[in-house]
Amino acid sequence: MIFLELFYVFSKIGIFNFGGGYAMLSLIQDEVVNKHHWMTINEFTDIVAISQSTPGPIGINCATYTGYTAVIHAGYPTWAAILGAVLASLSVIWLPFILMVSISQYLIKHHNSKAVTNIFGTLRPVIVGLLAAAAIMLMSKENFGNPAESPFVFVLSVAIFLLAFVGTRLYKVHPIIMILLCGLAGLLIY
Amino acid sequence: MGIYTDIFLTFAKIGSFTLGGGYAMVQIMEKEVVDKKHWLDKEEFMDTLVVAQSTPGLFAIDMASHIGLKLKGVTGGIVGALATALPSIVAILLIAIFFQTFKDNVYVEKIFMGVRPCVVALILAPCFGMAKKAKLNKFNWWIPLVTVVLIAAFGVSPIWCILAAGIGGFIYGKLKS
Numbered sequence: 001m002i003f004l005e006l007f008y009v010f011s012k013i014g015i016f017n018f019g020g021g022y023a024m025l026s027l028i029q030d031e032v033v034n035k036h037h038w039m040t041i042n043e044f045t046d047i048v049a050i051s052q053s054t055p056g057p058i059g060i061n062c063a064t065y066t067g068y069t070a071v072i073h074a075g076y077p078t079w080a081a082i083l084g085a086v087l088a089s090l091s092v093i094w095l096p097f098i099l100m101v102s103i104s105q106y107l108i109k110h111h112n113s114k115a116v117t118n119i120f121g122t123l124r125p126v127i128v129g130l131l132a133a134a135a136i137m138l139m140s141k142e143n144f145g146n147p148a149e150s151p152f153v154f155v156l157s158v159a160i161f162l163l164a165f166v167g168t169r170l171y172k173v174h175p176i177i178m179i180l181l182c183g184l185a186g187l188l189i190y
Numbered sequence: 191m192g193i194y195t196d197i198f199l200t201f202a203k204i205g206s207f208t209l210g211g212g213y214a215m216v217q218i219m220e221k222e223v224v225d226k227k228h229w230l231d232k233e234e235f236m237d238t239l240v241v242a243q244s245t246p247g248l249f250a251i252d253m254a255s256h257i258g259l260k261l262k263g264v265t266g267g268i269v270g271a272l273a274t275a276l277p278s279i280v281a282i283l284l285i286a287i288f289f290q291t292f293k294d295n296v297y298v299e300k301i302f303m304g305v306r307p308c309v310v311a312l313i314l315a316p317c318f319g320m321a322k323k324a325k326l327n328k329f330n331w332w333i334p335l336v337t338v339v340l341i342a343a344f345g346v347s348p349i350w351c352i353l354a355a356g357i358g359g360f361i362y363g364k365l366k367s
Contacts, residue, residue: 056278
């Protein structure tokens with residue numbers, strides 16, 4: 001039964017996903033392409049590309065697209081495929097949500113306890129490093145262009161990066177406005 | 191506007207503009223939830239980041255669940271989580287049903303050539319404000335530095351950094367008292 005399988009596989013993917021969407025891609029690929037043959041490796045690569053250019057967490061994007069494609073491939077009509085897509089997406093969420101609720105409730109209750117204060121005192125500096133590391137790792141040629149092959153794209157990307165940084169940091173431009181402006185700039189320049 | 195509608199609209203908006211992974215929405219969420227709505231203060235927001243990062247599940251959804259829960263209990267959490275996921279589900283369904291060629295569209299690619307460097311800047315920008323809030327001083331400035339090197343240069347999972355720092359903080363507190 002395709003729906004039960006989707007529910008099981010994506011619940012598993014949800015609960016074993018530590019550390020962000022990209023970490024879960026290899027897990028999804030293994031389940032969806034290698035084990036269940038719901039799609040080919042090419043279709044999977046397409047999903048990754050589509051996920052990067054659509055809003056939302058990449059894990060949800062993958063689940064929605066896989067749910068839809070798997071049900072269509074199994075020979076069901078479009079409405080059943082939409083149901084499969086929603087089911088797969090919610091399957092990713094529900095287990096971590098229950099876990100998150102228990103942890104949150106504990107923290108909200110013991111917010112002022114000495115142990116919790118001590119632990120978060122050292123964790124806050126770590127989060128600063130975590131975000132900086134994420135930004136550094138994204139400074140890649142996929143995001144900025146290859147300086148050797150296309151110096152034009154690279155220089156413009158660095159300029160956009162600096163403008164976006166100064167704009168949001170010093171001039172307090174709303175990040176959503178910034179994304180829209182940069183998208184418009186890309187459309188006009190390239 | 192009722193509080194549930196408010197939670198729903200705020201997180202649907204955040205979900206709509208989460209491009210390029212969960213970290214990119216940190217600044218958007220901070221702006222909406224801390225600066226505009228005052229649902230949390232900045233320290234609480236950073237603590238939420240820690241919890242979301244160290245539990246399984248999607249970063250953005252975890253953040254939304256925690257904040258929704260804090261405001262209105264489990265129902266608030268469910269509303270927050272679903273609202274964050276909804277724009278993503280709708281967008282992918284539309285693409286899957288109508289625009290199979292979306293990713294090859296030359297205009298989409300052009301827009302994203304502009305958006306990608308912007309997303310990197312959006313991830314880096316909140317670090318500086320947070321450094322202040324994390325009370326960085328001459329005793330603990332090395333903590334974020336070591337974290338960056340471990341993660342970016344040695345590929346250590348953020349989970350281990352959080353675990354080590356949490357245990358370290360706990361022991362340090364015990365020794366001090």
